[in-house]
Amino acid sequence: MTKAEITNEISRATGIDKENVLQVVEKFMEVVKDSLGKGENVYLRGFGSFIVKERAEKTGRNISKNTAVIIPAHKIPSFKPCNTFKEMVAERTSK
Known part of the structure; x- marks a missing residue:
């Protein structure tokens, strides 16, 4: 499953538009990467x-x-x- 497919699935399930879902998914990944980069x-x-x-x-x-x-x-x-x-x-x- 790709990031686009995850975004589509969440958008369909919640009714939130794809652009907002994509921003949340990308921000989540950014937070995880930043935390791991700090050793957390x-x-x-x-x-x-x-x-x-x-x-x-x-x-x-x-x-x-x-x-x-x-x-x-x-x-x-x-x-x-x-x-x-x-x-x-x-x-x-x-x-």
């Missing part, structure tokens, strides 16, 4: 958490040159769904 996690009860994960330093391989490359420790954004969300997805997809 975002918790949405009943849905899940947008979290910042720390990746440890590791050694990788440059296949074309056949050399070892050190990949430094870094942070990445991640999403962790809540248990009820995971159960709902498992239940609906197993049918």
